[in-house]
Amino acid sequence: MSGQADQIAFALDRLSALRRAGRWRAGADFGLNPTQGEILSRIAVRPERAAELAAHFGVTPASMSDSVSSLVAKGFAAREPDPADRRAQRVAPSAKGREAARQLATAPDAVTAAIHALPGRDRAALLAALVRLIRGLQEARAIPVQRMCLTCRHFRPNVHDDAARPHHCAFVGVAFGDADLRLDCGDHEPAPAGEAAANRRRFDAA
Ligand code: SF4
Known part of the structure; x- marks a missing residue:
């Protein structure tokens, strides 16, 4: 790893540790540990099956089942039939869970505040680099x-002439720029592998 890559990885470590400490504090007000808070934030965007949550967080199904059971026991979430396959169950937030997720998302956070303080051009470049990473x-x-x-x-990358908003979201039919790229979108639908690879090439070509 180059010295520069080491420095960037170190910075990401520091930022991650600071974010996690903030989440401990914010989640503690609700009796949630950071993992439970992250699960709640994710299902507040879109309910998911426990197996999908386990894959996303890189934990075993048994460990995720324990976390989900804890959220259910505390009244933050419920297991419900998945509309895509009613034999399967997904985990959805309760009204109490949605409110907790909203408050967690808006809790004071030093990292987010520092990112907001960056010039817009730097924020957009940082987000685009993180998306590629x-x-x-x-x-x-x-x-x-x-x-x-x-x-x-x-996603339709770099299809518009407007340099500030070159990309297009076909779901909502709007043009947008690097600053509005989403890393966790509730309307996301996976692209076939070939299409995703072509999008990556068009995105990188700009
Ligand atoms: S992830 Fe969301 S914002 Fe991005 S292209 Fe898909 S639907 Fe649109």
Whole structure:
């Protein structure tokens, strides 16, 4: 690893540790540990099956089942039939869970505040670089596929002449720029592998 890559990885470690400490504090008000808070935040975007949650968080199904049971026991979530296959169950937030997720998402966070303070151009460049980084790790099978634009069948990268908003979301029919790329979108639908690879090439070509 180069010295520069080491420095970037170190910075990401520090930022992650700071975020996690903030989540401990914010989640403690609700009796949630950071993992339970992250699960709640994810299902508040879109309910998911426990197996999908286990894959996303890189834990065993048994461990995820324990976390989900704890959320259910505390009244933050419920298991319900999955509309896509009513024989399967998915985990959805309760009204109390949605409110907790909303408050967790808006809890004061030093990292988010510092990112907000960056010039807009720097924020957009940082987000685009992180999207590429995460996609590269996904392609290397180091982390599971995220609900991100680069893997979404609705994503059309660099199809508009507007340099500020070159991309297109076919789901909502709007043009958008790097600053609005999504890493966890509730409307995400996985693109076929060939289409995702073509999107990556068009995205990188700009
Ligand atoms: S549906 Fe969401 S993930 Fe897909 S392209 Fe639109 S904003 Fe991105």
